[in-house]
Amino acid sequence: MARVQARxxxxxxxxLPSAAIAPRRLHEAMRYAVLGGGKRARPLLAxxxxxxxxxDPARLDVAACAVxxxxxxxxxxxxxxxxxxxxxxxxxxxxHVEFDxxxxxxxxxxxxxxxxxxxxxxxxxxxxxxQLEMVKILAAASGSRGMAGGQxxxxxxxxxTLTLQEIEYMHIHxxxxxxxxxxxxxxxxxxxxxxxxxxxxxxxxKCIGLAFxxxxxxxxxxxxxxxxxxxxxxxxxxxxPTYVSALGLVRAKALAExxxxxxxxxxxxxxxxxxxxADLADFIVLRKF
Amino acid sequence: MARVQARxxxxxxxxLPSAAIAPRRLHEAMRYAVLGGGKRARPLLAxxxxxxxxxDPARLDVAACAVxxxxxxxxxxxxxxxxxxxxxxxxxxxxHVEFDxxxxxxxxxxxxxxxxxxxxxxxxxxxxxxQLEMVKILAAASGSRGMAGGQxxxxxxxxxTLTLQEIEYMHIHxxxxxxxxxxxxxxxxxxxxxxxxxxxxxxxxKCIGLAFxxxxxxxxxxxxxxxxxxxxxxxxxxxxPTYVSALGLVRAKALAExxxxxxxxxxxxxxxxxxxxADLADFIVLRKF
Numbered sequence: 001m002a003r004v005q006a007r008x009x010x011x012x013x014x015x016l017p018s019a020a021i022a023p024r025r026l027h028e029a030m031r032y033a034v035l036g037g038g039k040r041a042r043p044l045l046a047x048x049x050x051x052x053x054x055x056d057p058a059r060l061d062v063a064a065c066a067v068x069x070x071x072x073x074x075x076x077x078x079x080x081x082x083x084x085x086x087x088x089x090x091x092x093x094x095x096h097v098e099f100d101x102x103x104x105x106x107x108x109x110x111x112x113x114x115x116x117x118x119x120x121x122x123x124x125x126x127x128x129x130x131q132l133e134m135v136k137i138l139a140a141a142s143g144s145r146g147m148a149g150g151q152x153x154x155x156x157x158x159x160x161t162l163t164l165q166e167i168e169y170m171h172i173h174x175x176x177x178x179x180x181x182x183x184x185x186x187x188x189x190x191x192x193x194x195x196x197x198x199x200x201x202x203x204x205x206k207c208i209g210l211a212f213x214x215x216x217x218x219x220x221x222x223x224x225x226x227x228x229x230x231x232x233x234x235x236x237x238x239x240x241p242t243y244v245s246a247l248g249l250v251r252a253k254a255l256a257e258x259x260x261x262x263x264x265x266x267x268x269x270x271x272x273x274x275x276x277x278a279d280l281a282d283f284i285v286l287r288k289f
Numbered sequence: 290m291a292r293v294q295a296r297x298x299x300x301x302x303x304x305l306p307s308a309a310i311a312p313r314r315l316h317e318a319m320r321y322a323v324l325g326g327g328k329r330a331r332p333l334l335a336x337x338x339x340x341x342x343x344x345d346p347a348r349l350d351v352a353a354c355a356v357x358x359x360x361x362x363x364x365x366x367x368x369x370x371x372x373x374x375x376x377x378x379x380x381x382x383x384x385h386v387e388f389d390x391x392x393x394x395x396x397x398x399x400x401x402x403x404x405x406x407x408x409x410x411x412x413x414x415x416x417x418x419x420q421l422e423m424v425k426i427l428a429a430a431s432g433s434r435g436m437a438g439g440q441x442x443x444x445x446x447x448x449x450t451l452t453l454q455e456i457e458y459m460h461i462h463x464x465x466x467x468x469x470x471x472x473x474x475x476x477x478x479x480x481x482x483x484x485x486x487x488x489x490x491x492x493x494x495k496c497i498g499l500a501f502x503x504x505x506x507x508x509x510x511x512x513x514x515x516x517x518x519x520x521x522x523x524x525x526x527x528x529x530p531t532y533v534s535a536l537g538l539v540r541a542k543a544l545a546e547x548x549x550x551x552x553x554x555x556x557x558x559x560x561x562x563x564x565x566x567a568d569l570a571d572f573i574v575l576r577k578f
Contacts, residue, residue: 017433026433026441077398080371082390101371102444105394106437109366109401113432116405120425128417135424136409143402144306144315148395152315155391 001044001283008043009035011061012068015118029099029107030114034072037090037229041212041284042067042178046186048276049201055189062122063134063185066115070142070178073111076104078151084234091229112142124189134185141181150174154240162241168210175216176209183277197270201277204266208281211259215285217242218252227289260285290333290572297332298324300350301357304407318388318396319403323361326379326518330501330573331356331467335475337565338490344478351411352423352474355404359431359467362400365393367440373523380518401431413478423474430470439463443529451530457499464505465498472566486559493555493566500548501573506531507541508578516578549574 012034019028043064050060079086079094080101087097096104116135125131140146150173157170183205187193193201217235221244225232235242243252263281267274301323308317332353339349368375368383369390376386385393405424414420429435439462446459472494476482482490506524510533514521524531532541552570556563 021434023433023438023441023445025445026438030433073398077394080394082369082394103441105366105369105371106433106441106444108398109362109431110433110437112398112401113428113435113437116424117428117432120421120428128421131421132409132417132424135405135421139402139406139409142398143406144312144319144395144399145310146402148399148402149312149315152312152392152395155395156312156314 001279004044004047005040007057007061008040008047008064008068011065015062015065016114025099026103026106026110029095029103030110032092032098033076033095033104033107034069034111037092038068038072039287039289040064040068041280042071042182044280044283045179045182045205045208045277048280049183049186049205050189051276052193052201052270052273053187053190054192055186059122059124059189060186062118062124063189064182066118066138067178067182067185069111069115069118070138070147073108073115074147074151074178076111077108080104083151083155084238086231086234088225088229088231115142119185126191130188130191134188137181137184137188141177146173146177146181147175150177157241159239160241162246164246167241167243167246171210171213172206175213176206179209179212180205200266200270204263204277204281207259207263207266208284211256211263211281211285214243214252214256214259215287217244218249218256219287219289220244221249223289229289256285290568293333293336294329296346296350297329297336297353297357300354304351304354305403314388315392315395315399318384318392319399321381321387322365322384322393322396323358323400326381327357327361328576328578329353329357330569331360331471333569333572334468334471334494334497334566337569338472338475338494339478340565341482341490341559341562342476342479343481344475348411348413348478349475351407351413352478353471355407355427356467356471356474358400358404358407359427359436362397362404363436363440363467365400366397369393372440372444373527375520375523377514377518377520404431408474415480419477419480423477426470426473426477430466435462435466435470436464439466446530448528449530451535453535456530456532456535460499460502461495464502465495468498468501469494489555489559490566493552493570496548496552496555497570497573500545500552500570503532503541503545503548504574504576506533507538507545508576509533510538512578518578545574 016031017027046064047060076095078084119134153170154174183201187201220232220235260281267278305320306316335353336349365384367373376383408423442459443463472490476490509521509524549570556567
């Protein structure tokens with residue numbers, strides 16, 4: 001895992017525009033927002049799915065960086081004063097605090113463009129039609145019926161009491177969509193998988209996407225700001241519905257465990273090469289930060 | 290021109306997510322930001338270039354909507370309080386005034402995703418590799434070395450005195466990049482043009498991209514808020530360098546005229562079907578709003 005994280009860090013370093021190129025402040029801020037932090041969960045998933053499919057790691061570098069650019073853009077925009085108004089992220093001041101709001105806005109916008117540019121700019125598949133499908137998957141996962149839509153639903157939920165189904169709907173979009181896209185993109189960097197195997201992988205991704213958010217909600221309740229590198233207890237303070245507020249801590253933890261088992265089960269017929277994905281399911285559910 | 294504008298309006302109406310689909314408020318705000326206003330200069334250019342290449346109008350609908358989604362997203366974000374802080378756009382309250390800042394932020398983000406989704410989701414070329422090239426062109430034109438980068442340079446220029454070369458650099462990115470991409474995308478919806486013809490078209494687009502901004506600066510000085518549907522005199526009030534501040538009104542108008550002639554000259558060898566593009570150059574330079 002550390003090997004892939006280091007590899008992805010190096011790829012991001014290389015694929016982000018240099019701070020020596022104009023507009024320099026914008027490029028510096030883009031690098032600040034992306035480099036040197038984060039668990040890189042989405043890149044790890046793209047790599048693990050890609051290795052299962054037998055993909056060239058050089059291709060996976062690009063796919064992993066594309067999903068991480070989308071993720072980083074969403075964090076920069078979510079942290080803005082008009083959204084979650086947060087000052088700490090990955091243990092550092094958030095982008096708009098370190099730079100300014102206008103720059104942070106443009107950082108997010110530019111990182112989104114860069115994600116699509118990366119996919120279109122590199123050979124990620126023998127078949128350009130598959131590569132176009134990757135653009136489509138990433139765009140759908142990012143947009144109003146994916147991640148951004150989940151964020152809109154999240155904002156609208158402040159002060160509301162949601163049913164478990166509604167919370168699930170919100171998180172399937174807000175967190176789940178990009179996690180599914182990460183697995184889907186990695187898996188498409190080679191032609192090693194049959195449609196039925198891709199469907200199983202997608203089910204795995206759906207489970208861990210949800211588990212990821214359940215665990216996030218648990219940690220937001222149980223952990224400390226120092227450990228997480230971001231402000232804890234904000235959801236409760238903002239009166240946002242979470243898995244913990246809907247289920248309580250004990251049942252939320254049981255749900256995460258159930259989702260982890262479901263994710264493992266989805267991998268059962270995919271053979272030994274799926275062990276990295278199984279490890280990642282454990283990493284996501286059992287993590288402490 | 291009115292025929293194409295009406296056609297593009299209908300296509301946008303159809304290709305934007307319905308306000309009946311969740312998240313409804315976000316979709317309503319996306320439609321508010323895009324529909325029922327604007328000159329549709331970029332779609333008109335995509336159509337005119339596409340007709341020259343012999344492209345199917347159904348394909349041009351999609352390409353035109355994609356560039357207009359990018360343009361509309363940039364307007365929504367530029368109008369936010371942390372950027373230009375504007376309250377009037379296309380004769381209506383800006384998106385964050387009509388809805389709220391967080392929604393406007395997500396509207397812009399979602400419109401950008403939608404632009405790439407549209408290109409990836411429809412058959413725009415016999416050759417998927419050409420379609421991937423379209424994604425690449427649009428992403429490069431939108432990102433930190435294109436439109437968003439131009440906007441960052443624009444922000445950094447407030448209160449500065451720039452040389453004409455620096456103003457040109459800023460606008461080649463801020464306005465010019467997406468105008469060039471509009472022409473390039475339209476032209477690639479068919480295989481009717483040789484590389485040398487594509488290069489001429491690109492030179493045409495470069496000229497009118499600049500002319501567009503020169504005329505914008507002139508109108509910002511000479512026209513009224515009622516006529517333009519947006520707040521006039523803001524650049525001067527914000528102490529932003531413009532073509533008018535650098536050249537004065539008379540020389541700025543002469544420059545626009547020169548660019549119009551240069552654009553016409555670039556079309557000279559492209560035959561009679563280029564007359565629409567010539568008309569658009571006139572429309573852009575001679576417009577009063």
